[in-house]
Amino acid sequence: MSISPAFLDELRNRVPISRIVGRKVTWDLHRSNQAKGDWWAPCPFHGEKTASFHVDDQKGFYYCFGCHAKGDALNFLREADGLDFVEAVKVLASEAGLPMPDRDPGEAKRADRRSVLADAMEAATRFYRMQLGTGQGAAAREYLAGRGLELDAVEKFELGFAPDLRQGLFNALRDKGVPPDVMDEAGLVIVPDDGGAPYDRFRGRIIFPIRDARGRAIAFGGRAMDPNARAKYLNSPETPLFDKGRNLYNAGPARAAVGRGAPLVVAEGYMDVIALSLAGFDGAVAPLGTAITEDQLRLMWRISPEPVIMLDGDEAGQRAARRLIDLAIPMTGPGQALRFATLPGGQDPDDLIRAHGAAAMQKVLAEARPLVDLLWEREIEGREFDSPERRAALDASLRKAIARIPDDATRNHYIAALKERRFELFGGRRGAGRLTPGPREAGASRGGNWRGKPEPARAQTRATPLGQQDTGDATLESMVLALCAVYPGLAGRVESRLELLAPADDGRAALCHDLLAGSDSVAGRAALARIMEDAYVRASPLIRKPDDAEKAAVVLANILDKIEARRAAMSELLRAEAEIQGLVDEGLTWRVSESARARHRAERPEIEDSSDLNEDRGALSARLASYFETRRKRDSG
Known part of the structure; x- marks a missing residue:
């Protein structure tokens, strides 16, 4: 939907941003100057206690001096409430008392269709919940009770039951006027290719409604009651409402809990989320039957700057962690970090909580480790480093991984952290801390810490x-x-x-x-x-x-x-150190020399292209070549 900049400006002018933000924060009235539209509060995005979140009604912007979140009222609605752009505009237009501009006919038709599908999903949710209380749902109720789910938990998560009938849901919705094509498009029924009568997708299963961040029912997950069923868990197919790679189970309630200070815990499945929530960890979510995707990572980071990924201690859990490393590294940076909590072998969250209580789970979360730890363990696992070539291969694989980090400061901190781990692995051997050139090679005095341990x-x-x-x-x-x-x-x-x-x-x-x-x-x-x-x-x-x-x-x-x-020159040098794998090449020399040119101009703005600058560039290129050649020889020796 195309919305004119003039209409957006009118919305911003009519609605003070403090009115939108004020629903999510508690203002610090001692620090705020209400008359001037200058507001301060604890940041709603990273759960702090001090008032470092600044809202300026005159400029129409917010800025957090802690996590650096910033934007206008539309940005805030999208980040805080999980709305898309058009939805955020609708909320702001309602606040301003302005009608939305005319929509594209095609988009209007698609939006109306999604509304019809959402109504069908709500009707199906009510049907499944009602069936759980019938005689056919007795076994399902007994199973849930055995898992420690009392009536209040069943109601909280809106759990239901799909009876083992071919057309139980189909007939119920048809009687309420829901057309078969709507049921089909919503993923509630399956239409045979031969043109036969549609039949229910979920049969003989406990039903877990899946809602988006706005609270709309968009899909279902079903757990089979029959132990011989071909699939223990079955999810809705992708529909105009549901994209399994872009949603998380329990995202809406988890967002609210994180806003109250709870950690965002990413578990494996529906029952894990419910067990965590019942134990007091309300900020729990789960992916929807697939490995975590880029879109799900972005959604997690919109909820919390540092989600905790909860891993099973078995081999499957470790494989999932390794896959996530490669996905997350190119996306990590300030305000977008991950920590990993590993459960004791063979246990899921429910097992741990039942056996040892919520305190044991809190201990697991408190011991969660950063992404850099898992990267290091993946690279050294099962390998010997008893030769220069093997150590060089380790360095190369680490450089390749951290070179994908887009943020300069984050990449530099990874380099420092990995240097420390390398030194610990290789002890006091010469070059033990060397991911980038050691102090002696970089021009430190011979009395310095030339063995390679990073200097404080x-x-x-x-x-x-x-x-x-x-x-x-x-x-x-x-x-x-x-x-x-x-x-x-x-x-x-x-x-x-x-x-x-x-x-x-x-x-x-x-x-x-x-x-x-x-x-x-x-x-x-x-x-x-x-x-x-x-x-x-x-x-x-x-x-x-x-x-x-x-x-x-x-x-x-x-x-x-x-x-x-x-700072730009230093950042470029550190980036070059992370990327270099052999002799310095022409492109690297050019990049670093251009960085030196920028610094030279800042230091001596009256000089443009003088001969002494050209001499500096030539000398820099020579020093770089000598620098990295010396390092290459030492690393290979």
Whole structure:
């Protein structure tokens, strides 16, 4: 459906974003300025307790200084409620009292058809629930009771029963006026190819209704009562309502539970989800009879930034974990992480909870491990590394995996984590920590830690996300914060760039937050006091005599250019280290040299293409070639 930008702008202008967000958060009224439309609250997306989620009615945007979620009212409806774009527009239009623009006739027809199918699914849900209470459902009730499901649990999850009749549901829905073609399209019946009478898809099965994030019944899962049935579990086929690779069982209730602070736990099946929920783990979901897909991962991350994947301890569970590693790595990054909790061998969640209680399950969840652990274990499992060639093969496979991580900072942290694991595996042997060149090869002194164990970041290097900047960068960062503090309004002119500064030091991060939000915190004041003691900052005429705001703005922009160029150059070098597998090639040299050119321009903006820059590029290429050739020889030796 095509919706004009003018209509969307009118919606945004008519409906304050705080009205939409306010239904999901509790405002911090001490910090918020209601008169100015400036609102603060704990973030609804990552379950925090402090008010770092900022909503600005004047700009119509929200931003979280913790998880960096941001967007307008439409983004919020899509992320918080799981709506698609058109659905979010409809909600906003209803709030604004505006009629939706005319729809494309074809889309209108498809939407009306989906509505008819949804009505049929609700009618089927009621039929199955009623059948569970009949004499035919006695065995199903007995089975559920044996699994610990009392009446309240059956009602909560709307469990039902499909009687073992060829046309039980078909006749019931037909009597209510539901056409056979609607039943067929909804996946409720099967129409024989020979033109015979339709018959029920689910027969002799306990029924689990599957609802989307909006609460609509879109499909069913059925567990066979007959132990000799060809399929223990049977799901609805894909229909205009149901795409099994894009939905999760219990997604709606789990989203609400995660919003209250529960972890998002991804279990294997329906009964696992129900067992977890009854034990107090309400943020449980399950894929729908298939391995986890990319779309399901994205849906999980819209609910929680760090879902816990619950794995069976058997071989099948480990195989599923290995498949998920390759799927998740190219998608991982800030706000999109995974942890893995492994159940004791041979047990499912219900077994563990029944035998040892909810505390045992809580312990399993608390011991969940990050994705990098599973990647490492997969690469070393069953292998010996008693020769340079075998160790080089390990390095190559790890580089290949982490090179697929799109986010630079995340990829760099993977490199550091894998270096530590490599050092632990190979002990004190020379080159033990080497995924990228060791400190000696990279130009460290001979008295340094040349055996390859990663050196801890020096105190002055912790001022940036990469943890690799020199003291010059720390001083530049101090100057940025000092200028923004001394000159009111300057932070607002570089708001987007200041957000990306992201100091790693807690005090400076608090000060950066205060400058952007116009707030005043104890930690921020303390950090500013320390910054003002910096000799470089005290010596600046712009700080000693703050009377030239325009000049300060120019200097601030230049300092930010320098910081960004240096970080880009460092990021490119670290990326090159992750990707390089042999001799440096021309493309890699060009990329790194272009990064150096950008840094050179930021450091000396008056120079464009001078000969000394060309000499720097040539020297850099030579150093790179020597650097990686030395490393290749050492790794192979």
